[in-house]
Amino acid sequence: MSQSILEEGNKFLLAENYKAALSSYNVVLSSKPDAETQIQSLQKRSQCYLALGDIDHAIEDALEVIKSNPDITDGYTLHGKALTKANRFEDALMAFRKGLEIDPNDKVITENLREMQKAIVSSYEKKEKGKDMSYNAVNLCSQEPYPGDDELAEYEREIIELKGYNKLPSVYCGMPDPELALKYLQLARKENKAGNLTTALKSYEISLEKDPLNFDTWTEKAAILQKLERHGDAFQCVSAVPAECRSADIWKLGGSILSDLDLPVTSETWLRRATQLSQRKDIEAATLFQKVRVHRLYDPLTKGTKVRIDFTEYGRAVVAKEDVKAGDIIFTDQPTVFAQLLQNMNVLACPNCAKSLMSPQDYFGAPVIKKNKNLKAAVDKYWPRLSRVPCTGCNEETYCSEQCREEAWNNYHEPLCPSINSKVHLLYDLCKKIRETSNSDQSLWCGSFSPVMMARIWASIACHAKRLAKESGHTVPTQAQWALAKTPYRRFIAYGVPGMGKSYAGIYQVMRDIFNAAPEGMSCDISLRDFEGRYFQLACNVQCFSDGCNPLHCFLKSIADKQQYAHLSNLVDPDNVPEANFAGVFPVQACFNHSCANTAEVMDGVCNGRPGIQVRARMDVKAGNEIFTTYIDTSILKRERRALLFRGYNFWCNCLRCQYEGEGPEICANCETKAPEGKHAKRSPGKPDTRLFAQNSISASNQGLPCDVWLYRLGSFPDFSEIPFFEPSGQKELHSFSFSFFLFLSFSFRLSLFFSLSFSLAHFPCF
Numbered sequence: 186m187s188q189s190i191l192e193e194g195n196k197f198l199l200a201e202n203y204k205a206a207l208s209s210y211n212v213v214l215s216s217k218p219d220a221e222t223q224i225q226s227l228q229k230r231s232q233c234y235l236a237l238g239d240i241d242h243a244i245e246d247a248l249e250v251i252k253s254n255p256d257i258t259d260g261y262t263l264h265g266k267a268l269t270k271a272n273r274f275e276d277a278l279m280a281f282r283k284g285l286e287i288d289p290n291d292k293v294i295t296e297n298l299r300e301m302q303k304a305i306v307s308s309y310e311k312k313e314k315g316k317d318m319s320y321n322a323v324n325l326c327s328q329e330p331y332p333g334d335d336e337l338a339e340y341e342r343e344i345i346e347l348k349g350y351n352k353l354p355s356v357y358c359g360m361p362d363p364e365l366a367l368k369y370l371q372l373a374r375k376e377n378k379a380g381n382l383t384t385a386l387k388s389y390e391i392s393l394e395k396d397p398l399n400f401d402t403w404t405e406k407a408a409i410l411q412k413l414e415r416h417g418d419a420f421q422c423v424s425a426v427p428a429e430c431r432s433a434d435i436w437k438l439g440g441s442i443l444s445d446l447d448l449p450v451t452s453e454t455w456l457r458r459a460t461q462l463s464q465r466k467d468i469e470a471a472t473l474f475q476k477v478r479v480h481r482l483y484d485p486l487t488k489g490t491k492v493r494i495d496f497t498e499y500g501r502a503v504v505a506k507e508d509v510k511a512g513d514i515i516f517t518d519q520p521t522v523f524a525q526l527l528q529n530m531n532v533l534a535c536p537n538c539a540k541s542l543m544s545p546q547d548y549f550g551a552p553v554i555k556k557n558k559n560l561k562a563a564v565d566k567y568w569p570r571l572s573r574v575p576c577t578g579c580n581e582e583t584y585c586s587e588q589c590r591e592e593a594w595n596n597y598h599e600p601l602c603p604s605i606n607s608k609v610h611l612l613y614d615l616c617k618k619i620r621e622t623s624n625s626d627q628s629l630w631c632g633s634f635s636p637v638m639m640a641r642i643w644a645s646i647a648c649h650a651k652r653l654a655k656e657s658g659h660t661v662p663t664q665a666q667w668a669l670a671k672t673p674y675r676r677f678i679a680y681g682v683p684g685m686g687k688s689y690a691g692i693y694q695v696m697r698d699i700f701n702a703a704p705e706g707m708s709c710d711i712s713l714r715d716f717e718g719r720y721f722q723l724a725c726n727v728q729c730f731s732d733g734c735n736p737l738h739c740f741l742k743s744i745a746d747k748q749q750y751a752h753l754s755n756l757v758d759p760d761n762v763p764e765a766n767f768a769g770v771f772p773v774q775a776c777f778n779h780s781c782a783n784t785a786e787v788m789d790g791v792c793n794g795r796p797g798i799q800v801r802a803r804m805d806v807k808a809g810n811e812i813f814t815t816y817i818d819t820s821i822l823k824r825e826r827r828a829l830l831f832r833g834y835n836f837w838c839n840c841l842r843c844q845y846e847g848e849g850p851e852i853c854a855n856c857e858t859k860a861p862e863g864k865h866a867k868r869s870p871g872k873p874d875t876r877l878f879a880q881n882s883i884s885a886s887n888q889g890l891p892c893d894v895w896l897y898r899l900g901s902f903p904d905f906s907e908i909p910f911f912e913p914s915g916q917k918e919l920h921s922f923s924f925s926f927f928l929f930l931s932f933s934f935r936l937s938l939f940f941s942l943s944f945s946l947a948h949f950p951c952f
């Protein structure tokens with residue numbers, strides 16, 4: 186009976202009569218059919234719901250199918266399709282992934298992934314095209330004094346006194362003669378305009394002798410002196426204008442001169458005043474403020490490297506201090522905070538310095554070593570000697586040395602050690618739970634958002650604050666000491682959608698519980714805003730890394746020239762080496778802006794003898810030019826790149842390459858006409874930056890060719906001039922690249938995040 190109704194339903198479904206089909210499947214399912222019929226009906230009913238736009242029910246049925254038969258791909262395909270329809274792309278991706286784990290060659294899933302990709306892009310294009318959601322860096326960056334600035338300002342005041350910068354300049358005051366003063370002022374301006382600075386200066390001086398109360402003259406003279414690099418004298422001139430009479434422009438000039446005098450905190454005070462007086466309209470003053478701040482905070486970090494940090498329209502930016510050659514290591518960087526990804530927690534590594542602690546048994550397996558005498562001899566001799574030093578209070582952390590144990594204790598572990606904090610087990614339980622479950626949210630936390638990483642941020646702040654309190658003879662830190670302890674994290678931008686913390690209420694609660702229960706002097710109450718801010722800091726800045734020189738690498742290197750052990754390297758599958766991967770935030774590297782034609786790349790590296798990252802130039806960069814890395818896989822199409830960057834990082838990319846490329850391989854970059862079938866540009870999927878689509882009528886017409894010739898270029902960005910023209914092949918492999926660029930599977934890219942799709946972004950300035 187139910188079989189015949191099922192067949193009837195199938196006929197309706199085939200005829201796209203979804204309502205009738207739905208009724209048939211309802212009848213079948215209410216008749217308690219056998220397991221096979223039930224699965225089939227649920228599957229078909231889910232399809233009907235989907236076609237009728239009842240996505241919730243479609244999802245419900247898909248989940249039932251998965252529950253009844255988790256080992257076939259059908260349920261996951263349906264689930265993924267329904268989630269795609271609901272615009273829940275991350276969840277859909279997870280569902281399809283699970284299906285592909287069962288059958289990596291499932292063509293239906295692959296096709297659905299392509300459909301989903303198109304849906305993502307068009308949903309963005311529809312909603313967002315033309316809107317510039319990128320933040321206005323100058324307006325959003327705070328001008329609040331930095332913790333500890335009071336002391337620095339006092340120190341700078343002493344220098345100003347000592348050097349006499351604030352002394353009133355001596356002026357010979359004869360008989361006041363405002364008319365003559367004006368004449369000389371006009372003359373001075375003329376000379377200044379003509380570039381005769383010294384003559385102009387003389388005229389300003391005479392003008393001031395005749396009218397010493399003309400503040401414009403003082404200001405203009407100061408500007409000339411600044412140009413002549415007589416910064417001390419220049420500051421004396423702006424100081425000659427009483428504070429209450431200073432215009433926004435005078436404050437700005439003074440701020441700029443103070444910056445030249447290397448008195449950044451006082452310079453910031455003057456520039457802050459200029460910004461306030463102009464009611465934040467003077468972008469130049471506000472930008473200069475951020476430039477001064479960025480230099481004072483970052484110069485110590487970039488000392489001895491080929492780069493400096495500057496402030497541009499996109500906020501902080503990495504700029505070449507000197508000419509950089511392709512292949513140069515530009516700098517190395519050490520994480521401010523990091524944690525091992527939960528995904529590979531089974532690979533032992535030092536939680537304090539990220540050094541791999543893998544033993545030969547972990548790599549080869551004890552039985553293999555026991556059986557293979559040669560291997561045993563080699564590992565006995567050449568495997569690096571590693572210590573495993575456990576925490577004395579708990580079983581959660583094992584370090585590579587006593588030094589790391591001590592450092593970890595002082596820097597973050599004390600408030601996170603179960604022997605000290607009765608609530609910390611909540612964190613470890615949470616991690617365990619996340620590793621065991623695998624819905625998309627949880628997977629995110631398994632990656633860059635390891636809750637351990639979040640906990641470590643507050644733990645390191647708490648340890649730092651307690652240390653500062655101790656140094657001042659107290660047990661509980663003051664507000665100022667807490668603020669000072671937070672300063673290392675101010676380097677990381679926090680940009681995202683307020684309110685997201687509620688989606689992770691459980692994780693937030695665990696953080697609160699832990700830090701409320703932390704030992705005296707370390708306990709703090711984490712507000713929801715604080716939680717969100719830290720979360721977005723990770724979202725915008727986190728970078729993956731691992732020990733690039735792990736014991737296996739060292740071992741293989743040591744035996745490389747030993748004839749008798751040469752064959753042992755065959756025992757290692759280079760694609761399957763267990764690796765302890767970490768997510769960290771790196772202060773200098775976090776200043777890199779993105780370009781789809783990135784001039785530098787981030788790699789595993791060694792910094793101060795510890796695992797960290799190194800940044801290598803991909804091409805020559807001239808001194809003074811900004812250096813860019815990429816946040817995503819750049820081998821994908823412009824449309825997808827832009828959608829991805831918007832989704833993950835909240836900006837529409839407008840890099841050189843995006844400007845150069847057309848809207849797609851089927852659209853003319855100049856006139857936006859759609860190319861006919863067979864005339865689409867050829868791409869080479871998965872090959873970053875080797876083939877660039879640049880089918881454009883400008884180039885075509887430059888060559889004297891009409892727009893409808895449909896040419897495209899092949900070559901290496903950005904050397905356009907050298908790129909020859911080729912005839913299109915008509916190949917339509919537009920979407921055949923792998924989906925692995927989604928989420929953070931590729932460690933050479935930043936860990937891109939996918940859930941801050943929003944239209945109400947906010948900056949968290951004090952983070």
Ligand SMILES: C[S@@+](CC[C@H](N)C(=O)[O-])C[C@H]1O[C@@H](n2cnc3c(N)ncnc32)[C@H](O)[C@@H]1O
Nearest residue numbers: 499500501678725726775776777778779834836
């Ligand atoms: C890791 S930060 C890069 C440094 C950042 N400029 C800062 O001040 O901290 C990432 C953020 O920089 C901005 N950004 C980076 N590259 C950009 C680009 N090409 N265009 C616009 N904004 C960009 C975006 O707001 C992004 O979320």
